[in-house]
Amino acid sequence: MTTIIKAAVDIADALGLEAVTLATLAKKLNIRPPSLYNHFDGLPGLRIELAIHGLEELRGSLMNAAIGRSEDDAIYSIADAYIAFVRKHPGLYEATLPAPGNEDDRLQQLGSDIVHIFTRVLQSYGIEGDAAIHTTRGLRSLLHGFASLEAKGGFGIPLDLDVSIKQMLHIFLVGIRSVKE
Amino acid sequence: MTTIIKAAVDIADALGLEAVTLATLAKKLNIRPPSLYNHFDGLPGLRIELAIHGLEELRGSLMNAAIGRSEDDAIYSIADAYIAFVRKHPGLYEATLPAPGNEDDRLQQLGSDIVHIFTRVLQSYGIEGDAAIHTTRGLRSLLHGFASLEAKGGFGIPLDLDVSIKQMLHIFLVGIRSVKE
DNA sequence: CCTATAAACTAATATCGTTAGTTTTATATT
């Protein structure tokens, strides 16, 4: 990871993605803002680089979590990795979310890779084809929804969030078995 | 709804929340930007007003969808209303998401109202107390996750999204019955 | 040592949010 991306990630995770500006980034690097144009194509270009880096990290975490596991074991492990990633890198995760106009091929590929991890695990349940796609969408919705609501402080009530994750995954996994046949 | 908020909602839904600036809003209203300060407290104030208006609308839709329904019927109806709202008002929905620093009392109350709609419906399953809170978090995660991924174009594969909603809700509702006892 | 490439710089411009102070418009009170 380049020094510049690392600095941008630090700002994003500490202060939020919107705090990553050419001004703040340049200040952190002891550089003048225009110098950054030698490394990426302006603020939109930086956002794309951040998204790519974030998706690569996320993909790595999820793949690692899925190795040697199947069915519920794999799902719990992947879910853990997903939520841990967002907790550790809230700003970087924000950068990975599809933004209008981001049609970079590398982003498409990374997104597809991540979806593939889910569908592979669902195969271990015997879920394939369209059902696997629908179920993957459900799982991604659940994980992204929880992680992003948590990151924004959307769960006001002071009740253990890890228990909520466990319970909602349990619900989903019980339900998933009704899709198999 | 005031003329100003309506104009801001139009911009947000058409071009995204980040396109709602004092400059674009003033232009749409044939006004100079400083005049807007007579109506709200700068851009942060406008954001809060948008969030309040959006949450009021969302709460109304969800309440209306839940009237006279119970169990799965109520959940499907609420989910429909939730996703329909985000599809109709993607920018306004974005404005409703908790933002750092937004500790306005009205926002807290509206958020609490919306959570209450879910927990009331879960009562019709016999789910109460902490279980109701955990399950509500799961449902909100599922709906918010799906709606926001859909809004951002996060589902690349061209496979019917409404079927995905039905299937993931079915999965969750089958699983929910394992929480009851 | 010279040259070519990368990466920094300064200077300048347009846009945005914001503040201050002023003027116009609308409302309400006598």
Added chain:
DNA sequence: AATATAAAACTAACGATATTAGTTTATAGG
């Protein structure tokens, strides 16, 4: 109706931002 008050518009100006253009410095490779 005339006037006082409040609401809402305006102009002018400032600081911060992204961006472009043109220039200078550093760094490698031959």
